Amino acid sequence: MTETLPQPITPLSPAQQTSLINLIRRAAKTEILPRFRNLSAAQVNTKSGPHDLVTEADTAAEAMIARGILRMFPTAMVLGEEAAAENPALRAKAAKAELAFIIDPVDGTWNFAHGLPLFGVILAATRFGRPVFGLLYDAIMDDWIVADDATPTTIAGANSAPRPLSVSAGGALADISGYIHLYLLPKDKQAAMAATLPDFARTMMLRCSCHEYRTIAQGGAEFCLSGILNPWDHAAGVLICQKAGGFVQMLDGRPYETSITEGYLLAAPDQETWEKLRDRFAFLTEPN
Structure with missing residues (x-):
């Protein structure tokens, strides 16, 4: 079986990608990190069950990121995890959109709410449901892994230049x-x-x-x-x-x-x- 992928779609420009990275970093600095290990019981709630948590950091960061994306891409569809929890129909709408941005404002909310420094911010851009840009941001280390539809995956940080990444060799x-x-x-x-x-x-x-x-x-x-x-x-x-x-x-x-x-x-x-x-x-x- 051979994986057949569509031809690359023109990705976001380097300047646009940099703007998105900086937006995520600002949201982490402003809305996420000040609340880490500093949440009251009233700032942590549940969604689908007792282990599916949402915090004030999730909602505040998602709102800030969504506003920033729409300033840069006013015609894009924005789908945030917390917005989808309130309106599940947004998910299907995003899958059909010519350009959608999908946000997980605090991925690893259970870890975050329990004081474990294993969480991040996820941002994807999709065209008609297919990912064309991905960002995995580590708020604690202030570094980010990115890829787009036309270039390889790299990791970079506040004080480190981008370098390519590669998966393992696999095996038995x-x-x-x-x-x-x-x-x-x-x-x-x-x-x-x-x-x-x-x-x-x-x-x-x-x-x-x-x-x-x-x-x-x-x-x-x-x-x-x-x-x-x-x-x-x-x-x-x-x-x-x-x-x-x-x-x-x-x-x-x-x-x-x-x-x-x-x-x-x-x-x-x-x-x-x-x-x-x-x-x-x-x-x-x-x-x-």
Whole structure:
């Protein structure tokens, strides 16, 4: 099976990308970091359940980023995680938009709310549901990983010039590590998934897609399997892993697009490793 990707679409200009990076950095400095380890109980709420948190930092940062994007791109569609929680119809609208920006203002909110410095900001630009720009920002270290549809993945920071990134070399299942979101899978699949864990060198879950995709793009882990397909978690990371040399598709072989709401997304360092993982996880797509 060969992954067939559409031809590159004209990406955002370097100046536009720099403006977006600076916007994210300002939002982190203004709305996120001052609230880290400084939240009152009244500033933390739940959404879909007790482990799905939203804080004052999420809502304030999303509002600031959305305003900034619309000043730069007044005709673009903006989809924020918190806005989508209030109006789920926005997700389908963004998937059809000629240009949409998708924001996860504090990815890893559970970590953030519990004082763990493992969170980030995710920003993606999509055209008709296909990622064409991705940004994974580490607010603690003030560095960012970016890719667009026409150039490779790079990492840069406040005091460091951009340098290219590359995924790992892959390998046998027993030699690779990755992220499996076990407790986010359907209950009737969790026992079968748990039985696969000894097949790998190590599996984990960071509760932060930003840092999971960052680690894969830097070669520190080989794969990520996700069954929750929120575009604010994945659109940027999929493109960043692909442009770092990785192979990312839905488990059933479809290319990833933000219009897809059901299924399993699998990122791997190369097609051969992806196919080994697909075969091991095939039970996920089989009827019970």
